[in-house]
Amino acid sequence: MTEPLKIALAGLGTVGAGVIRLLDANRDLITRRAGRPIEVVAVSARDRAKDRGVDIARFEWVDDTTALARHPGADVVVELVGGSDGPALTLARATLDGGRAFVTANKAMIAHHGLDLAALAEERSAPLKYEAAVAGGIPVIKGLREGAAANALSQVYGILNGTCNFILTKMEEEGRDFAEVLAEAQALGFAEADPSFDIDGVDAAHKLSILSTLAFGTALAFDDVAITGIRHVIAADIAEAKALGYRVRLVGVAEAGPNGLFQRVHPLLVPTAHPLSHVVGSLNAVVAEGNFVGRLFFQGRGAGDGPTASAVVADLIDIARGEYGPPFAMPADQLTTLPPADAGDRRGRAYLRFSVVDKPGVLAEIAAAMRDAGVSIESLIQRGANPDGSVLVAIVTHEGPERCVTQALERLDGSASLVGKPMLMHILDA
Ligand SMILES: NC(=O)C1=CN([C@@H]2O[C@H](COP(=O)(O)OP(=O)(O)OC[C@H]3O[C@@H](n4cnc5c(N)ncnc54)[C@H](O)[C@@H]3O)[C@@H](O)[C@H]2O)C=CC1
Numbered sequence: 117m118t119e120p121l122k123i124a125l126a127g128l129g130t131v132g133a134g135v136i137r138l139l140d141a142n143r144d145l146i147t148r149r150a151g152r153p154i155e156v157v158a159v160s161a162r163d164r165a166k167d168r169g170v171d172i173a174r175f176e177w178v179d180d181t182t183a184l185a186r187h188p189g190a191d192v193v194v195e196l197v198g199g200s201d202g203p204a205l206t207l208a209r210a211t212l213d214g215g216r217a218f219v220t221a222n223k224a225m226i227a228h229h230g231l232d233l234a235a236l237a238e239e240r241s242a243p244l245k246y247e248a249a250v251a252g253g254i255p256v257i258k259g260l261r262e263g264a265a266a267n268a269l270s271q272v273y274g275i276l277n278g279t280c281n282f283i284l285t286k287m288e289e290e291g292r293d294f295a296e297v298l299a300e301a302q303a304l305g306f307a308e309a310d311p312s313f314d315i316d317g318v319d320a321a322h323k324l325s326i327l328s329t330l331a332f333g334t335a336l337a338f339d340d341v342a343i344t345g346i347r348h349v350i351a352a353d354i355a356e357a358k359a360l361g362y363r364v365r366l367v368g369v370a371e372a373g374p375n376g377l378f379q380r381v382h383p384l385l386v387p388t389a390h391p392l393s394h395v396v397g398s399l400n401a402v403v404a405e406g407n408f409v410g411r412l413f414f415q416g417r418g419a420g421d422g423p424t425a426s427a428v429v430a431d432l433i434d435i436a437r438g439e440y441g442p443p444f445a446m447p448a449d450q451l452t453t454l455p456p457a458d459a460g461d462r463r464g465r466a467y468l469r470f471s472v473v474d475k476p477g478v479l480a481e482i483a484a485a486m487r488d489a490g491v492s493i494e495s496l497i498q499r500g501a502n503p504d505g506s507v508l509v510a511i512v513t514h515e516g517p518e519r520c521v522t523q524a525l526e527r528l529d530g531s532a533s534l535v536g537k538p539m540l541m542h543i544l545d546a
Pocket residue numbers: 126127128129130131132160161162163181195196197198199203221222223224248249252305306307308309418419420421424
């Protein structure tokens with residue numbers, strides 16, 4: 117039998133324990149597919165004694181997680197600790213610098229440091245793989261990096277956060293409260309260690325910036341992603357959207373064109389006729405438009421132990437087979453930079469929700485702000501008093517430049533007629 121591929125595993129939480137379970141369950145199949153066994157030899161995490169439902173006594177325990185980079189018996193270091201910097205980054209740099217293979221599920225680290233790590237990996241001829249970092253178990257890194265490599269891609273967008281999709285779906289189907297559903301997503305192992313990364317859209321933005329680089333051959337530009345999360349989406353928005361024929365989804369959109377690179381994560385009204393509206397629970401989906409292949413649609417589980425472990429072990433199988441290349445589909449020094457595109461130039465329809473004081477003249481004030489900013493109203497719904505006495509006004513605009521909607525909201529900023537901040541969600545074309 118050929119020598120096993122030996123793994124040093126950092127992090128034994130949801131994903132780390134999932135990787136051990138998967139390697140145990142599918143050992144023979146993986147050996148046949150990889151051409152040799154894949155064996156964990158050493159592990160490290162914060163707490164050695166914790167019950168993870170997997171037997172770790174058979175592996176060497178290493179107290180200093182970053183020391184795994186120099187473990188003499190390991191061919192590959194797998195990092196499932198998390199965090200954009202700290203021990204994860206130290207481990208990545210030291211492993212690649214030593215010319216050893218590195219596999220990670222850490223989108224925060226790849227979004228912030230992926231270019232440096234890729235350059236180091238290429239310099240040292242060391243594999244750097246991160247399939248689990250975007251859309252969990254969906255092979256979208258492989259799909260774009262390899263399957264679509266012959267195409268010029270103009271657009272990539274999708275549902276990139278399982279926690280938010282789980283929350284929005286539960287709110288819609290069961291009319292449940294945001295906080296209660298978040299706790300359930302955390303218990304299922306979908307959420308980040310700091311769940312504000314999920315609900316404020318940061319996690320989806322990490323993933324979107326990685327997809328942009330793969331799709332367009334542009335340098336990672338996480339700081340240029342405009343981010344709005346789902347924290348301010350209320351049950352009434354979901355109900356109004358449903359009545360209008362839409363579902364609310366947190367969507368990341370990236371486009372490269374003559375105006376630059378557009379990257380945005382935001383809650384969007386998706387028509388029920390669009391396949392993204394049928395992506396429910398912890399599922400993720402990614403749509404990419406290629407100039408020869410046309411539209412690609414990837415869908416699958418974006419979070420959780422099993423799907424994420426599936427992606428991590430797929431990377432290990434590639435390494436065992438000797439199949440790897442530049443982490444971002446082309447050498448890091450071939451990536452170009454594009455200026456961020458101005459969202460104001462984009463055209464589309466929008467949903468606006470206001471909570472307003474119940475008094476005469478308020479609707480006229482909102483309508484005047486729209487008129488003065490050049491926004492044409494397609495429909496307007498006013499709903500009876502909320503428990504606090506305020507009234508809900510939901511507006512759908514006709515298609516027009518986003519700049520005008522922004523200006524209308526600026527005109528209303530600070531108005532005594534409004535209770536709280538208005539909610540703006542753009543509408544995806546069918
Ligand atoms: N849970 C999921 O569905 C997915 C997670 N990921 C990513 O996978 C990575 C791991 O996520 P989870 O397993 O969910 O996290 P987790 O919180 O369940 O596990 C983290 C593990 O790392 C260890 N750890 C944390 N800080 C450490 C430190 N300073 N030194 C040593 N060990 C430390 C913990 O003891 C624990 O064993 C993260 O980068 C996450 O973003 C990616 C895709 C899906």
